[in-house]
Amino acid sequence: MITVKGLRKNYGSNRAVDDISFDIQEGEKFILLGTSGCGKTTTLKMLNRLIEASAGEIKVNGEDIKQHDPETLRRGIGYILQNNSLFPHYTVEENIAVVPQLLGWDNEKIKARCKELIQKLHLSEEYLSYYPAQLSGGQQQRVNIARALAADPPILLMDEPFGALDPVTRSSIRKELTQLDEYERKTIVMVTHDVDEAFEIGDRICLMDKGKIQQQGRAAELLFKPANDFVRNFLSEHYMQAALKTVKIKDVWYGFDAEPGAVAMTSEGSIWEAMELMQDKPVIYAVEKSNGKIKKIERNILLELFSNYTATQV
């Protein structure tokens, strides 16, 4: 859906983005991860032409984005910034309505859409008439998401959307986002420097340093087959947690015994998820969605299987 080839951005002699290429499939969640100043934001903004590339090519649905004027391009791409980017002189409703209005939707449709979104993001309807200053940071960021989703754009660009929030709010809003029914359909490019967040959301992760891509691929690839020392070092601090989130129950499915019981999760879930469920009980039951097979999962067996699995991966 998005194809980037040989993308560069120079600020004077500083190569902020230095010859990067990637392909993003429809519905894929693509994460730009890296240290501060490595060029994540610059890369993201080149995708909606808030920054013009110095060289390279960006195609969306096979069309070069330079073929259309930037306004048209941007109206078709949702954009979420870190924080403080709601229009303070507009109510929540007017904020959400910005893009639909630019697209010339009729008022009834806009109103309905605003109501629908505010409900989806777990805010009560009365908030529609509030001004951003009257909302908490978490509520503001929900509205921010609603605003980006308003015209139902197929692509969402997010630049550290949860960066300014406390960890609890951050993960709860993240959950709300991933549970939205349109979430699955969206092609998402998200910038973050939070490894946990990257591993939780990302189908593929693009790890950058000094304007260059160090490695891109599925989470497990980065974790278990790091391309270089930078990748290894970057992930080392979060290795355990990342691994627990990366390895799925289905990866070690062979090691459990079939036994009927009250199903707590599917085999698609991560080991991290299973461990969380097992905090107060030694045994849970998981189901394999494709054939309905139920297996019993015990904590000590789970941990053993996990360490065997990671050993074979490295």
Next chain:
Amino acid sequence: MNEKQQSLWDFMVQQHDKLLDQTLAHIGLTFISLLIAVAIGVPLGILIAKRNKLAGTVLGFAGILQTIPSIALLGFMIPLLGIGAKPAIAALFLYALLPIIRNTYTGIIGVEPSIREAAKGMGMSSSQVLFKVELPLAMPVLLAGIRTATVINVGVATLAAYIAAGGLGEFIFGGISLNNTNMILAGAIPAALLAIIFDFLLSRVQHLTVKKMGVVVLALPVLVLLLSSFYLLPAAYEGKILAGFTPEFMGRTDGYLGLKEKYKMRIRTVVISDAVMYKAAYEKKLDVISGYSTDGRLKAYDLVTLIDDKNIFPPYYAAPIVREEVLQQYPELEEALNMLSGNIDDATMTELNYRADYLHEMPGKIAKDFLIAKGLWKEPRKGKKGIIKIGSKIFGEQYILSNMYSMLIKGYTDLDVETKTGLGGTKICFDAMTNKQIDMYPEYTGTGLLVILQTGTDTVNKLITDKNAVYEYVKDNFIGRYHIKWLKPIGFNNAYALMMRRKQSEQLNIKTISNLKAYIDVN
């Protein structure tokens, strides 16, 4: 106090026509210039917010304009735009420009970058970003700028009276010159009220929510346009001859009132400052002006005085006036000051004034040259016996005379001198004297008779043709009332006079004020 309020009220009621005219003209001047300043300043502010490179230059230039003293700025406008509304509006416009440009710029620059970026990211075009996001968010700051500009303009617009553009300054400056407190207040109070009211109203607008503000901001230009239209340019008078009179002259019985009463003159007039009047006459912006007969500019601009054939202008013989207390303390002072007496006649004074006003020589140098030529100059004795505080009104002749007196005192007595020059008009100078802030200054018999003593019409009519009678009258009354002594007259008579360009007066064969009246009646 009660009595005073009563009479101020009386004055305002009596002069309500003029007061209304002046107030409307004042509002009109303020808002026309404001409107132009907004129309030019806001786009300029937006431009420099977008092209930051220009910001320094534009703001710097507007800043310099603002530092030019208002009266000087008005003066600069005269050669370019003449007198009347045009230069006044131009000057006010220039004053209002800086706060408006600066606040528009600051307001837009102050918009959170992430908000601007969000707006662009949503797909707004740059004009949509400007009108939907940047301007609304900059509006409170922008309005604060307009508010500042309005208050500045209400204040500066009082000076418009100096260049024949009307406004409440006519009363204020007329009142100061005429020592008429009611007249001053009748101008100053409405001017202050205007400033307070406009400031208040705009502060209310400024504190509205951005949304409501939108409505008001749209209504504002309409309102401003309406207020601007109050400034009806002086209605079409008949007649070709245009007179420019100072605010002081307009209000005096031995001025415009006398012209109307004794000569039955009906002449088209504008009010103007004496600082620009002579030049305006020279440049044919005015035909008749109310000048002083010893003014140096008479010579510089080749003007002639018209003969006062019905004697409405009383004699204005100059003499030093001194507080009696000071003379008793330092008796030697009187002799030193009287040395000038009999040494300067009309022609000499005009010549000295010409050097000051037109050749721009320093009053100190002119005074010294003159004293040396007359053999009166002596090296200062550097005495420390006491300090004499010499005042002077704010024009060249007074500067020259006060310099001469300073030199005479230093040379002939052991007293030292402190000069307090530029004390505005008669009222300021005389009040300084009665408050003992100054000990002496040069005064004119006619001013003493009419402005300070406010002598009744009957007495004036009896005295007016006899210069000695006037001198004796003021001398006696000043001692009696104020303990201030008139010393010997210097010799010249700086009386009011009507003046015209020499050429025009010859062409039209106008030699006397009666000639002028006859000419106006026919044409």
